Structure formats: structure tokens, C-alpha cells
Amino acid sequence: MRWKGNWIWTKVGEKPRNFYLCIRKTLKLNKKVRRATAFVSADSRYKFYINGKYVGRGVAKCDPKFQYYDVHNITKILRPGKNIIAAIIHHYGEETFSYLLGRGGFLCQIEMEYSDSKKEIIGTDKTWRVKQEKAWNQDAPRSTVQIGFQEIYDARKEMSGWEKLNFDDSGWDEPIVIGKPPVEPWTNLIERDIPFLAEKEILPVEVIEIGECPQAIDLNNIKDISAILDEELHLPTRGAVLHPTKVGRVPEKNKTFLSIGPCIDKSIYLVLDFGKEVSGFPRICLKGVDGGVIDFGYDEILIKNRVHPTRGGGAAGQSDRYIMKDGYQEHEQGFTWRGFRYIQLVFRNCAKPVKLYGVTLNHYCYPVSYRGAFKCSDPMLNRIWEVGRYTLQMCMHDSFEDCPWREQTQWWGDARVQGLVNYYAFGDTKLFKKGLRQIAESQLRRQDGLMQPFAPGGTHGSSIHAKMAIIPSFCLIWILSLYDYYFYTGDTEPVKKLYPNLKNLVEAFRSSLSERGLTTLEHWQFIDWAPIDAKPENTALNCFLCAGFMTAAKIARLNNDKPQAKEYEKMAAEMKDNINKYLWSEKKGLYADGIRASAEDGSNKQSEVFSQQANCLAVLFDIAPKEKQEEIMNKIQTDDKVVKITTPYFMFYFLSALLHLNRHELVKDIIRTRWGEMIGKGATTFWEDFRGVANGNGGGSLCHAWSACPTAMLSMEILGVKPLEPGFRKILIEPHLFNLNYAKGIVPTVIGDIKISWKIKDKILSFKASIPKGCTAEAVISEAGGTKKYTFKNVLSVSHYLQGGMLG
Secondary structure, eight states, X not given: OOOOSOEEEOTTOSSOTTEEEEEEEEEEESSOEEEEEEXXXXXXXXXXXXXXXXXXXXXOSOOGGGEEEEEEEOTTTOOSEEEEEXXXXXXXXXXXXXXXXXXXXXXXXXXXEETTSOEEEEEOSTTSEEEEOTTBOTTOOBSSSSSOBOOEEEGGGOXXXXXXXXXXXXXXXXXXXXXXXXXXTBOOEEEOOSOOOEEEEEOOOEEXXXXXXXXXXXXXXXXXXHHHHHHSOOBOOSSEEEOSSOSSSOXXXXXXXXXXXXXXXXXXXXXXXXEEEEXXXXXEEEEEOTTOEEXXXXXXXXXXXXXOTTTTOSSSOSEEEEEXXXXXXXXXXXXXXXXXXEEEEEEEOBSSOEEEEEEEEXXXXXXXXXXXXXXXSOHHHHHHHHHHHHHHHHTBSSSBOSOTTTTOOOBHHHHHHHHHHHHHHTOOOHHHHHHHHHHHHGGGGOSSSOOOSBOSOOXXXXXXXXXXXXXHHHHHHHHHHHHHXXXXXXXXXXHHHTHHHHHHHHHHHHTTBOTTSOBOOOSOOOSOSSOOOOOSSBHHHHHHHHHHHHHHHHHHHHTTOHHHHHHHHHHHHHHHHHHHHHTEETTTTEEBSBXXXXXXXXXXXXXXXXXXXXXXXXXXXXXXXXXXXXXXXXXXXXXXXXXXXXXXXXXXHHHHHHHHTTOHHHHHHHIIIIIHHHHHTTOSSOOSSTTOSGGGXXXXXXXXXXXXXXXXXXXXXXXXXXXXXXXXXXXXXXXXXXXXXXXXXXXEETTEEEEEEEEEETXXXXXXXXXXXXXXXXXXXXXXXXXXXXXXXXXXXXXXXXXXXXXX
């Protein structure tokens, strides 16, 4: 890409906090355009318009050193005569967990080919015009430490129609020209490598409650909007009338949904349910009154029919504010998308009646395709599979993220599980590949070879969150997931391109080894949300390190680096020996959680804590001797003194260890019980913690895709599909029948869909599989007395007699 456009900005300052800038350019065309493309980038985010028509938004989260630009086809929007190119930029001016601070900037280049085949390029320069949009309050607080700002928007101050043809921008400012790419801080420009996110209007499904808050509030206090929503008294009201119009209706002017009487000394509230977790930009349509206020609060749960926007903790909370102008108006929250199920609107300071025509949501998420499918004779397992898929979908935007509500952050421990579920539910490859690269890029901002647990992003200078800069286990999980990606897709580019990053990471861990040959890295020793003894030289981390060394050896061989592969294999073998030598407790018959200094004499001794987390990893990675593995897994399930797994995230590793021992029936039962309990309690997405949010308190997320592993595992186990060679060129199909009558489904792959169906009737198993052209499958199908193996291409259709009933 050859850039003729310049990065431009305003004279207000390089890094203004929470700053909104409108940009315009008048473009006069004397002839018809055959083809036109806009190349657009911004720091931090933009919305782009041509002739008042919304074109799209960006950029995807990125490190400014590897700045994305987007490509928009604008051929059908441009016309002969006057055209207006317009954009609004939101510059954060502060780091978030998904944004690294660069500086304010906008870059646009429009390349046109006319009907006579002549070409022209128009780029950002000093002829464009800029103006601050002051409708957004720059002093709005951060919603949470992890994400951006509350939107406090005053419609009385907006530059209405600024993006349209007939708007007068003669009083706007000339921009400052920063320079042509490459220029600091955007030294590398990268074309967007994921699709644009999907935007679709969706509607609430139910009115939960309408009432009044009997006391007026201080509207100048913008720091405590969420706290007030949390605490103010709710009473029945006669000050609002709900009209017999369906809540699930697209708003129309003059079709009133809710009439709100004057409310000066009190407020009127409305609570709506969208039916399940959603993410996006809230929209309202109303006839308002000058100075009237609507406060928005969001949450995943209701407590006594109200939302609690402060539940996530850490900052001002999940709320926004809209200040009305007089008359008819429509408004969509501009840049800060929200994750929630319930929305609470509180109408304040309305001197005259207000007519609300509707509340909707511009639903915003990654454009997944439901290629994968699963259905069996157990309705609960079907529901678990579907909820897991939807949970993952809600945690996919411009990256995999832990949750759409509180953090919206690309945590890499979460992402490994999410990637696996994605391979079975959607078959997308682009989003995970992007994440692998971005985590590796975080290494460039450090001197020690380690990688951030989330990227791109910073900790906003927070001392509370400074420890989050490194999670050693997530570094090692990056190595495992790099190989996962290769094995499920067959794409060798990341394992080759990121191999230098891997070597630097492995060296960082090698240099951290103690005299016992165990890693002593400090940082945040996160393994799981459980009371494990996660001190340096902890067992779980060293098990991950052993697996990291083993996986690094495989990746070295893919790079034809045999000497390095042998070295990594030696390191893995030594690590395995050291874990067994120093961390195995013969007395307990389990691995202790680690080594720590004795409180009595300061000597190093085994921890007295024993956990499922440490021991299941020792089994999964074959660190424990084969003859001890069954006993270890049995003991950590039955010993009440062993620390138990509390999160579905780490249950993924526990279930994987059971599958390693061919405990298929138990895996199915645990999935049905533990995830079924969440569904039984009303979950529409899976929770961060099996315990949920006890009594509605605490900051736990109720849509957390590290919890979605059953969607992959049910397809693996009941459909029986796993890759035997990278990219599913060779496939294993080994369905486990359990006590089911039938199962059918689809596993998407990079070379096509694998379709499986089987049913049992009168003790006859009828099985059929079709696989993509160019690959081979090995099928292991139950029959009387055992199993029968087949090797096939294209299609296999067989029937087996199951003597004495169904076999697992």
C-alpha cells in the first residue's frame, strides 16, 4: 500500500482524554465513478460516512506499532457533483486493557477509477476540516479499569447533521498534518485481517417493571451515576403509562411505547429484558424535552427487579447518560458497546411529558457462521452445546475476549479454550490467528522475553492491576495454543513466523529455573480462582512449563530446527524428572501444590496444599507415571481436603485429563451435571465460575467463554470427530454412544464440513459419515463385543448389531 494521505489531527493536543473529533472533506466529482475504495485508520476508533450514509466503523484493537487500516468499498455511494467524506473519531487519551496509548490521529485515502478509466487519489491533508464534538462530556468517568468511558451525551450541544451534504463547515478548523505513513507512533500499517463486525438491530422481549424514584438527584454529579442507580428507592408510579404496543417492535415516530409525565422532583424508571446476554450500542427513539435526562444502567442479572451497574467494581460502573433536546430525536450510543441482558432507563428532570417510541440495540459482534451443529436424544446435552456456542459468540468481537460485560479483554488463557470451541462451532480461523500474533507482539514492549496475558492493551498505570502485566501460565498456554492452531487448521504461517517469539519466551523461562530446575517466576501466579498455593515453584505452573517445552520441540521440528527441538525435548524430560523428584508426596500419593519457605525455620518444604489443578495437569501432560494416573484422578475427586476446581475454565483441563485416561462416560456425566446446573438456574450463557454470582453479589461474569468447552467436547465425544493430522487431512471418527438413542451433527474444518449421524433401533446401530474430498478418515464404530475399524474417503454408511444393548 502506497500512502498519499497524511495522518491528521486537531490543534487541541496530541492525547486529549476522552476526546471526540468530527472531520469533513468536500469532494467534487465531474464524472461517474466506476470503482472507489476508502482506506481508513484512526487512533483510537472511528465511524465513517459518505454523503451522510454510514459506511462502517473501526479500527480493530491493535498495538499502534502495528496499526490496522480498513478497506471500504464506496463505489455505490459516491456520485457526480458534490460529495462529503466524513468521520468522527473517539480518542481515548488513556490506556485500557484493549488499547495502548498512541496519539490522536486520522488517516484516509480514497482511490477512484472513473468511467473513462482515469484514476485519482484523494488523501487526508490540510484541506480537510476538523471540529471537536462537544456533545460528549470529556470528564465522563471510566466504566471499569479494563474498558473505556461512560458516554454522557448532551443532545443540546450536538452538531446535528455534521456528516451530511448541506452542513456548513466554513467555521471549522484546519487540521494539523502529522505526516505520511510510516510515522510515529504508527510505524507499521497492516490491512485489517478479520471481517468487519456484524451490526443488526434487535429488540427487548419483555418489560420487567415500571416505577418511580421519589427523590431528585444532583445532575451535576456525573461520577456516581451507577451508584445512584444501584441505591435509589423504587416505588410504584402513576407517572408513566405503558401503551398497548409490543415491546419487541421497531420504534416508529408517533407510535408511543411509554408516556412519561413531567418528573422534576422524582424520576421514572423502566427495566427491559433482552432475553439473553447481548452486546452492542443501545438506541432510543423519543419525543423529548430540553434538559430532560435518561440514565442507562446495564447488568447481566436483576436483583429485586433492578440492575446494579457497579457490580463489576473497579471504577464508575456500567452506565451512560443522555441529555435530551426538545422534540423528536433518535440516539445511538456512539463508541462504547455494552454487554448485558437487562437495561434500566431512568427519566429525570423532565419539565414536560416525554413520549418514548422505543428502545432497541444495535447488536454488535463477530460475524460468525453457524457451520457446526450438534443434536442428540438428550435435550440437556443439546442445550449445553447451544449455550456454549452462544456464550462464545458473545465473547467474539475484534478479538476473543473473556466477557462482553466487564472487561472485553483478550486474555490468552481464556482464548485457548475459546479457540478450541470455535473450531467445532464456527470453523473460523482469522480471529485466533490475529490473537496469536498480537500476544507475540506484546513481547516487543518488554526486555525479558515474556508476553502479556492480554494484548493489545495496558494497565492504565494502575498499581492495583500492575501485577496483571504478566501471568506466567498464560505465556505457556500461548505455546500450546500456537500448536493447537496449526493442528486444527494446517496453517503453518504462525508457527514459522512466530517461532523467534517462541524461542525468546522459552529462554525467559529457562533463565528462571531454580537450583531444583523449577521455574521461580514471580508475577501473577494465576492458575484458577481457587485457594491453591500458587507461590513460585508451584506445581501447576511447572506442569504447564513441561508441556510448553514439549510443544516447543514440536514447533521447532516444524521449522526444521532439529538441534533446538532436541534441546527442548531434553528440557521437558528434565522438568518432568524435577517435578516428580521435588513435588510428589509419597505420603499423600499426590503432587503438592509447590515448594515454599517454612514459617518455622525458613527452609524450603513441600506445600501442605494439594489441588485438583496441579494433579490433573500432571496426569494430562504425562508427568505422572502411567501406573499412578488412575489413582491420582480418583483421589483428587474423593479426598475432601484436596482443593477443588471452581471454574469451568480449569474444568477443561480436568476433563481433558479424564479423556486422556479414556474416562469418557465420566466426562459426559460431569458436563451434564455441572453445566446443566447452570442451565437449571436460568443461565442463557455460561458463567465465569460454577458458583455464579451468589445472591446477586460479587463481580463474577455470567457470560464467560472460558466456560464453553462442552460445545467442543460433546462434538469430540458423541460425534467422535478429532483431527489425526493437521488441518483434518486425516480424521478420527470414534463416537461414544453412552445411553443415547441417536446423535447427528457437523464439524466444520478448513477443507469442508464433516457430517455425522447415528441412531440405534432394536439394538442395531446405523452410522453414516461424510467427509470432505481430499482427506481420509479412520472410523471406530461400536458393535457386539467391541468395535470395528474402517478407513474410508468421502462416505461411510454401516450398520452394526449391539448385543445386550448400547456400548460406550
